[in-house]
Amino acid sequence: MSPTFSSERAAALAREHYGIDATEVKALAGEVDLNFYLRTTTGAAYTLKISAPDTALSSLEFQDAIMRHLADSGIPRQTPVPVGNITPLGGGRFLRLQTWIEGKMLGDQHPITASLRWQWGQTAGLLSHALQNFQHPAAPTRYKWNPSQTLDAQVLAQYLTEEERSLAQFFWARFATHTLPRLADLRQSINYNDAHEQNLLVDAHGRITGVIDFGDAMHTHTVNELAIACAYAGMGWPDPIGAMAEVVAGYHASFPLQPEELLVLLDLIIARLLLTVTTAAENLAHAPENPYLQVSAAPAWALLRRLRKIDPAFALAMFRAATGAESSRQFAPLHPVVRLAGKTVVPIDLSVGSLDLGNHRNYTDLPTFTRHVARFLEDRNADFAVGGYGEARPVYTTDAYATEGNYGPRWRTTHLGLDVWGAAGTPVFAPFPGVVHSLAIDPAPGSYGPTIILEHQDQDGVFYTLYGHLSADSLLPFRAGAQVQAGDEIARFGKAGENGGWPPHLHFQVMTDLLGYVGDFPGVAYPTEAAAWMLLCPDPSAFLGPAISARATAQPALETLLSTRRRALGYSLSVSYQQPLHIVRGAGQYLYDVSGRRYLDTVNNVAHVGHQHPRVVEAVARQAAVLNTNTRYLHEEILRFAEELVATLPRELSVVHFVNSGSEANELALRMCENWSGTRNMLALEVGYHGNTGRTIDVSHYKFNGNGGQGAPPQTRILPMPDVFRGRHRNPATAGRDYAAYARQEIERAEGEGRRFGGFIAESILSCGGQIPLPEGYLREVYGYVRAHGGLCISDEVQVGVGRMGTHWWGFELQGVIPDIVTIGKPLGNGHPLGAVVCTPEVAANFANGMEYFNTFGGNAVSCAAGRAVLRVVREEGLMENAQATGQLLQTLLRQLAAEFPLIGDVRGQGLFLGFELVYPDLAPAAAPAKYLKDRMRELGFLLSTDGPDDNVLKIKPPLCFNAANAAQLTDYLQKVLGEDACKI
Structure with a gap:
């Protein structure tokens, strides 16, 4: 910055010529003008602009006239408004004051989303619309930043390398033959002419709200407004034409394009890029000390090289499609390509x-x-x-x-x-x-x-x-x-x-x-x-032939599906993600939407061995084709399945009751506790979830203490969640004993009141609590207290069992304990409605009190075939071993991310049942970034979900075929998203 126009001098000029007493002055970057930000004691903010030497007064008057016109036009974007008069400073310099437009530059917004690119185009279209009726005698008709005059820049080829010159000359030649002859047929108007990411402002919600810097405005072909926006919007993206098409869609929505404008749009985009790179090359030769003059050169060259490989006809098709165009081409073949007449x-x-x-x-x-x-x-x-x-x-x-x-x-x-x-x-x-x-x-x-x-x-x-x-x-x-x-x-x-x-x-x-x-x-x-x-x-x-159609059936719109769902299904049923997914296929660790987009699924642990695993599908189909009936008939399948399931458990757990779901399993387990103890009183954990039946909700703090809940029923006492990261006790060496002491206190308090507890139910890793592993020794201590006072201990393995832990078949084994009852849910059937309650012979004998337990579908032959197939696949495909190895790798990769991004406060879990918790520096839960991360990763093709009492834990519990490559890809994309604005702390 010239010492003649320091920040102090700028403040003095503002005070002298405009009566503005600025308490804050800051120099801003600029290509031509010297720019300063001013703020007064009242909070009013301004831009002070000092023109380059020998600036024509008429050009500044033209810029002021445009800004005043836009301010009066009602355009839904903020633009600067001139304050006072243009003041000469000598040496051909002039002083101007404008209102300051609040906002962050679009170029500083990360990421730039499809919505923002659409708004980018919309903004350019709004400017084109607002300036259609604006005229001014000082509007330039020749200017170095006019894409229509790109051939003028050929004289600057001397500053390019040989490779750059060859590329530029290719595009200039195409412009001369393809586009130049068409320019006379295009609409012309005064254009803003500079809708790039340093001149568009976004608000705190990521919406484009402002436009600044009118120094490049001129009279030219109207479509250049869009071409300039597209040139910048395409930089740095794997699919630049796709990015540009989103801008085209926004522009067309606010200012409809004409067919002849679309024909030349790509060449005008390239023309603007050529102006950028040639001007930058000249500036580098004459003003190498000004980095602002080179800011777009490298990405512009990269984009030009990409565009050289793209056929213009394809780009035109993309731009036409963005405007909603449909094919009008009709054919009347003289002969069918295959003669189908008379055939079936x-x-x-x-x-x-x-x-x-x-x-x-x-x-x-x-x-x-x-x-x-x-x-x-x-x-x-x-x-x-x-x-x-x-x-x-x-x-x-x-x-x-x-x-x-x-x-x-x-x-x-x-x-x-x-x-x-x-x-x-x-x-x-x-x-x-x-x-x-x-x-x-x-x-x-x-x-x-x-x-x-x-x-x-x-x-x-x-x-x-x-x-x-x-x-x-x-x-x-x-x-x-x-x-x-x-x-x-x-x-x-x-x-x-x-x-x-x-x-x-x-x-x-x-x-x-x-x-x-x-x-x-x-x-x-x-x-x-x-x-x-x-x-x-x-x-x-x-x-x-006339009677044959090969066109695929149109899929219902997402809005139609959502509307029908809201009307026809239970009103308390939710959908995942801000933009719901229309999923129609599953395979392995992937889900596919109706367009064929593949999503890496990290949350559907019900598809335990992989979505639609062929061996499970085949087992179900084979058995369903032969017999599916209830357990009052003898059948080998249920007996084989029971034996194979019991073989995975400690020998003390040897009697199986088959049900249809985890909720049914826990409901039955609670009945067993009541039958054993004579009371419905139960101990359960904070933020625990055990099902959707009446009794299971009664012991599910996650439900009765959440939205719509009525609080804990009289028969339930809730123990604090044993969280060593943000909980009451954080010393891993003593946390198990410290947290278990609350169970002892509740039991002793109840006995002092003449009551007792029939049992204790808990997951061996808390899922809804935020993937919380139990501290060492916790279950051993609690189980001891409960059993000493006549209760039973239930391990809810619905989420974590069947080999997911990697080192063991069941989560409770991590704690070195044996529960009295184990409950298992749908992962056992890979999504087929199947659950099981496995208990000791003593519990089973006590429950058999004369009242028959019969479940019409529990243990049916088809479900048992599914369960047997799941157990075989886990063993024969080494899925437990994969859960261990891949889980360890994923934890390592997540901890590396935690070292890079302090937003990740904790990484925890076992096998392929993991979570990472997002917190602010004071350990306050970072729920908003967690929601953003979930939805943004879904946009990129990765399905995650949030959990925990503060909804700030990202849970990872994928099908067990999730592998090392998946873990690496997942964390690569997490790294990208964690670096975005919404995840910065």
Whole structure:
């Protein structure tokens, strides 16, 4: 900063010329003007601007006129308002004062979300709309920051490296041939011309509320307002066109774009980037001491290199899709590509939630997929099955196909062609006359195999048709450029051994632009790009004949599902996440939404061995096909299951009662306690949860002390949660004994009042309490007190049992105790309604008092088959060992994050039952960051949930197939989100 205009001098100028007595003065960055922030004793704030030498007064008058016009326009954004007059300072410098606009620069907001990019575009559109009727004689028509005049910057190529110059000249040449001739047809207006992230302000809620710095305003093509915003919005993102499209959508919503503007938008975006990099190169040569002049150079070059690889036709499709455009291309084929007349043709659903193919294994294993499609046709006595256009499929959602998008990992799932499934050798015909554009054979499994692409022309222009999964000899008669006539047989369906490994079928696709592809073309699209790809690849159903539709059934809107749910289901039922998920498939440690988006599931411990584990699915299906009845008949399955379950427990626990859920299991266990002791009085733990039945709610502090609860019933006494992190006793060496003492005190107090307790119920790691491990010796002490006074001890293993601890089958084993009763829930059946109560023979004999315990579905053959399969999978697939190894790794990675981010106060748990607690420096619970973390990670493709009495604990209890790679990926993304604004303390 020039000493002539120090902060003290700025304060003096404000006092002298505007009567402003500033008590706080701060110099601000700027490219041209010298800028100062001023605040007075009354709290009023201003920007004092000192222009560069030899500034034209008319240009400043023009800027002031724009600001006054916008202030009077009612635009829903704050803009500076000039205060007083423009004051000459000599040397061609002028002094101006403007109102200060509060807010944080958009560039300092982290992250910049899809909503913010939409608002970014909306802001540019609001400016375009507000300035349509504004004119001013001093508005520049030539200016170095005008994208329409990017060719003027070619003289600055001398400051570029050879590689940079080559890239710039490529884009300049394209601009000269493609865009320059179209500029005369575009709307023109006075533009703000500078909607980048350093000039847009956001409020505390992350909403764009202000616009500053009008020094680049000029008269130019209106669409440049959007082009400049897009140029900056695309920097630094894995998918820059996707980011720009979100800006386009916001702009179009507030100021509708015209088709001819969309045609040149990409080149104008690139034009603005070229102005940025060439000006930065010149500035580096002449003013290397000013870092502000280089702030955008590196990301702009990176974006230009990315855009060089993107076909302009694809970018145009993305921008058109962002405006809501739909394909209007109509086709009237002269011949069907497959002759289906007189044949039995059925639709086939291969979507994410398809019941036609069932288990996920049937998609990912091609031989199994082939058998199922063949069976599908055979069962329906059909010649052909047809479908697939626009269908979201889970075929390519493995790690091998993952790429990085703007919102975490992404996969191509939306199918762009139609499939005709039938017999190998089925002939394929040309629908129009044309020429062979290209031929190819891709031998990789899951590929197109032999492929032909034809080029055609009709009254609307050139288009292409693709034929994939052909027989190898289909390509022999052809070469590129060969003529075909409408109705010519051009190919046949290939066998699995030659067509990319698929069941015999034709993949048929129509393309209006090949985007530079030869012999290949994407057959599936990312869901976020699907609308654009479907503009390029219109519905091909007409090519099969008038009665055939290959378009996938439209999925109900999320709002429709939510509305129906609220009306039809219980009003106290909640949904997860701020933006609910429409989940239609599960596989292993993953859940899939209706678009095929894959989410890493870290919270659904009910899917104990993995969502829809094939061995459990098969066991259930096999048994359900034969017998499913109650336990009053003899059947081997329940006996085998009981023996196998008891074998995992200490020998003292040997009698099993089967039920349908964890709630039923705990309800029955509480009855056993009452029968044993003659009283319903129970001891339970703070923030404990044991089920949704009457008795289980009575011992669930989490329920009766929460929203809608009525407080503890008379028969329940609650012991303090034994939390060594934020609880009453924090010394691990003595906490077990210290916390157990509360049980002794309650028992002695009750006996002094002539009462006693029938038992004590607790989880061996507290789930709703926030994944709280019990301190060493706690259960041993409490169990001793309870038993000494005639009560029973229940270990609720619904959340933590069946091998989840890694080192043991059951959580209570961590404490070296044996309970009188163990309760187990749905994880035992991998989500199938199954639970169990396992007790000692003495407890079982006492309960058998003459009243029969009968449960219609508890212990049915199908549930027992599911349970047996779960136990086998845990053993044979080494899932306990995996829980131990992966859990240890995940704890290590989380502790590394805790060392980096003090927001993480504690990492705890055992095996794959973990939690990390978010706290502020004084150990106050950080519930807001926890909620943000949960919802933000969901946006990025990772499902977490919060728990604990303050809802500030992130719990991790995934299916036991969750592995080391999952742990590393999860913590990598946690690291990114923990660095965002909402998680800073």
